[in-house]
Amino acid sequence: MSLESCKVVWTAPLKLEDAKWVKLVKTVYTDPNSKTRDWESAERCTRPAGVDYDGVGIVAILERPGTPPALLLQKQFRPPIGKVTIEVPAGLVDANETAEECALRELYEETGYRGEIADTDKSCLMFNDPGMCNTNLHMVHVKIDLEREENKNPQPQLEENEFIESFTVPLKDLYTECRRLEKEGYAIDARVGTLAEGFEIARKWRFS
Template sequence: MSQNDDAHLREHQLSRTELLRGNFLHVVRDHVRMPDDGQATREFVLHPGAVMVVGLLDDGQVVLERQYRYPMQAVMVEFPAGKLDAGEASLVCAQRELLEETGYSAREWAFAGRLAPTIAYSDEVIDIWFARGLALGERRLDEGEFLDVFSATPAELHAWCFDGTVIDSKTLIGSMWLQNVLRGEWSLTWAGAQGAAAAGESAP
């Protein structure tokens, strides 16, 4: 499948209006030209990008979090994750978020892939990182951040994805990646921080 064949599907921006610039959300309305030369509006959230970390413990379990998500009015089970700071490299963000939220640092990292969790109304892209050789230190939670850190087996996580305990999209995708990696169907290239960073930067 080639993007060169997508001309009949593409929309082209004609103008942009800023609707909201809050502490977290940046919402815009674009006026676009459609493939048939008609016009329409598209309202969506601009996002700086984010990372998610699948942390593998030496005993085969994975590092997870329980965090209250106000829009959902519920506590969610998730992999550690967070958004990129301005100018921050993907792996640097992954290392920072893993340490701040869980207290773990990792000896080796592997870039797995990318996911776009809300393509209808946001340009957010999340980089998926795997980490192993974990060493536990002290968490450095942001002010006003409250979450529990725990571990579970991949089988437990898979069961929670199936029974609806886990509904967070990035964690569902992370569980799928983990399952395929453990089965040997998908491969990862492990490296120290420098080599892993290069692999992440060169990914499409």
């Protein structure tokens, strides 16, 4: 069994009453000229009450003395685009859970690794595709110490409908690896691609 064997069988319009995870909405707004306009978009149905974000993306850095830091990435088949996508670990927040708690929980469930929050604040609130949907998240930086006994043979705790393959890329090679993976037919998630572009911009313009 491999992710590459996954394929879209068929697609059809989804009735509102059958939607479990997302819904389509029509928004009426006024433009700078006070003209009334319509906008169609999607909204998640999973955000807990009283929480202003949907989930987290996890920048998980694997550390081992004597080796360059590496980024933990994943491969997942995504039906909306019909491709295996290169992503960072991520997940939806539960009620009464902080972004940091969500990140550590999702990291363990998806990869089996036990991490610790890096010495940095979570990111600003990021909107994935604000012209299309209201989905948003915080990026959380997590360190994974490969010398810890519990990280020497990590075992993911995946749900029955989750099929995830984890792999690592040295941080210094992320940009070239994204290019290579794209040529092989993989889709690059925007969070991964943006990280890679940021590293490349820093390299080209030599700032720190």
